[in-house]
Amino acid sequence: MLLLTAALTCAAPAAADSLLPPAEYAYTQLPNPEQEAEALALMETLRCLVCQGQSIADSDAEMAGDMRALVRQRIAAGEKPEAIRAWLIERYGNWVSYAPPVEPLTWPLWAAPILLLAAGGWLARNRFRRRKG
Incomplete structure (x- = not known):
């Protein structure tokens, strides 16, 4: 019984991430260097929702990767960083931003x-x- 409890306790963090492949732009930069610079500047100002102390640019969490991909996709589509920030704040609250209003x-x-x-x-x-x- 003790062995089973220890195994389940150790396995819980491993089950936190899914087995799905990462989003397309989670670890891939945009082909346009200007757009990538805009995306990176925005990602450094957004807080990882699961890491709490890291920006989405620095975090290895799956959620941060999804957020990086979302930021890059929207920048590539021509959306302005301020609009992306506003959308993320509307969705997740002011806590997602390192610069609360x-x-x-x-x-x-x-x-x-x-x-x-x-x-x-x-x-x-x-x-x-x-x-x-």
Whole structure:
């Protein structure tokens, strides 16, 4: 029983990817270098939905490969990167982009670094004042 449990536990990650071949442009660059540069620039700004910390350009996940192929196909068809980004954000939400929009919901995200730096400066100033006196 223990051996069966161990085998199933080890096999679970291996079953995460399908046995289907990768999409046509998942690992193949576009023939037009200008279009490939546009596609790569866009892919570096899009987050892999399963890796969480990597862009789709850097990830080896099957989902990232599918997203790379989708970006390349749409660029090859003449679609602008901004339109592709908007479509992906509409489909997967703002989380797919490394540059979330500035809106009331994300104001704390944008303001937090400034507030933390200001609080740190204020604390340091008070700390140095106490040592002088």
